[in-house]
Amino acid sequence: MNRALPVVRLRVPTDEDALTWHRLFDHPDVMEFHGGRSAEVSVYEELTARQRRHDAERGFCFWTMLDGEGRAIGFTGAQPWPQDWGPTGEIEIGWRLGREFWGQGYATAAARMTLERLRAAGVPSVVAMVLADNRRSIEVTRRLDMRLAEVFTLPNSRREAHCYRLDL
Secondary structure (H helix, E strand, O other), X not given: OOOOOOOEEEEOOOXXXXXXXXXXXXXXXXXXXXXXXXXXHHHHHXXXXXXXXXXXXXXXXXXXXXXXXXXXXXXXXXXXXXXXXXXXXXXXXXXXXXXXXXXXXXXXXXXXXXXXXXXXXOOOEEEEEEEOOOHHHHHHHHHOOXXXXXXXXXXXXOOEEEEEEEEO
């Protein structure tokens, strides 16, 4: 069954979004595939500042995701793959939602908007790095028509990660 996707908007993150992201992601389910626990507020302060720079320099970043009522519910967007292993030099698409917003189609709707913006910015392809046991994010990659391109073993944890790819 194809259900209608919810209304979402994307905006460049503000200083205040650092606190909002910290609050939204301070849940063990949200952080299960991102280190297990929420980062300190200072990490989100640096992240939101970096995303503003990315948007100014590249025309894309991890944008704050807003629902139809204008509430911040997470982020989605893209940035260069930050590690020295894996798909180095590639643009990675990603998303993260507050737990209360899971299962409603927000990640898929926002990721589709991200793909449109990346095409407009001239990005030729994207990757999504997803831990092999993160079935929710794998489902989002499928809804985006991404294909499994490579499998990696994470150097720090020895967990398996899938690299999904989509030509734009």
